Amino acid sequence: MFKKYDKSFAILFALASVGFLIAFGVNRNFLEWAFARHHNQLSWFIRPIFIIPFCFFAFKRSLAGISCTLFCIFTSMFWFPEPSSVNADVQEFLQYEVGYLTSDWGMVKILVTLIIPLSLTLLALAFWQRNIWFGFSVMTFIAFGKIGWSLIFAGNSGKSIILPATIGLAGSMLFVYLGILRIKNRNNSDNRLSR
Template identity: 75%
Template sequence: MRKYDTPLAIFFTLCSISLLFAFIFNHDLLDWAFARHHNQLSWYIRPIFIIPFCFFAFKRSLAGISFTLFCIFTSMFWFPEPTTVDTIVQEFLQYEVDYLTGDWGLGKILLTLIVPLSLTLLALAFWERNIWFGLSIMAFIAVGKVGWSILFAGDSGKSIIIPATLGLIVCLVFVYLGITRSKRRQN
């Protein structure tokens, strides 16, 4: 399976990039995806993808990492559009859409680059089997998402606190247990 790792990694990376460009150039597609992202099940499932992300980094599988990132990108529209949406959720997601489709200056670009940088650091931590650094980065990502949401979206940003906190707790527990179990098997 190792011989397919790089080609699969390239394939899923190209799929993710294609989806990103599709969202940039097709606002109807972006609106369609965000309408489904109003279903908060997608808010709860997205942090859980950190578990396979860390697992594949620990196993040093670029294909697994890139596949997991593709799943994170697409999971926002896996669930049907909800019939009713809480006002605070609507306000927060409208802020996110406005952020993504608004003007992009240097400050916004640098701030947004924190996302791929933090995911890269998370992957490197587990790739190098530095569990504590990886768990710390994981906590930083969750706290950063909540902080960004509240700082920039105001009160509506508080709607992310419960999904981010529950996701962090589940991820910390499962990643820690999985990796310590894997290490015991190797010894």
Template identity: 50%
Template sequence: MLEEWFFWAYERHQNVLSWYIRPLFLLPFCFFAYRRSLKGIAVVLLLLLSSMFWFPKPAAVDPHVQQFLQMEQDYLLGEWNLAKMLMTLLVPGSLAALAYAFWKRSWLYGLLVLNLIAVLKIVWSIYFGGDSVSAVVAPALTGLVLCNAVIAAALYWLRKRKRQPRQY
């Protein structure tokens, strides 16, 4: 049953639209961390985890996408050793660091962690994905640029708002 679900989800994960929207979930994640809302963070994480299978299975799949997902599948279903477990723990660890930075209202550290997450994802993809990495780079960089732009705009807006006297 679990194996059936796994392959059903992976078929839908071949739709690259899910690859483009997933990084954007970091925006509400950062927002709820900034607002110190554990419930909001939990909901965003649930949506992020489920987003890979929101889209229908594509009619045609780019060979690089197929190759990259096969590598990911082999990685997940392959033998697990201590090094692989520690590397995989970087995902929740980096999300915790991102939440902590925004929880503490540290925009600079938040942006640093956000950029580090994207760079590490690309480096991991290059290391394990080989030639298929081209499928991952565009969604990762697009998400990174958008997230940086929105967070920078939010910081600008907050600072501008603080400088203006309140009018009643």
């Protein structure tokens, strides 16, 4: 049943994601509301975890699953309540991110930002093609790219992203690997039973 409607659900979640991004770009109140909740570092730790279902759905070749996971990544920044107190580095880093998003968009900034959808596309393609080690290489590039961008552009406050990014990378790689092993073992068992 889900395979029958896979493309329809993929389009639905893609449109929802585009709507979210447009609202984020044109409504400053919405952006500030979302970033106030993004100060809660639970949202920092949960975002890398979405790499696990993203890779799983790519491995299972489900466009709807990939699209739904991306929607969750985008919206998870405001799933948690605004914290009562905020670390100074977190505050400074998020102020920089808001400034980055709301300042003028030149060609260099557009090209740097396009690395995000390009790397996610490569990650999906790697697992879609069942190339696990290439997928892990892309995952590592994404995590260290985020850390590098944060340190280069946000300075000392960028260090606040190191722990969530590295824990997220290690956890994602472990669970993706274990999940793929389980899928392969189940497929091998099914093949033996069908003989």
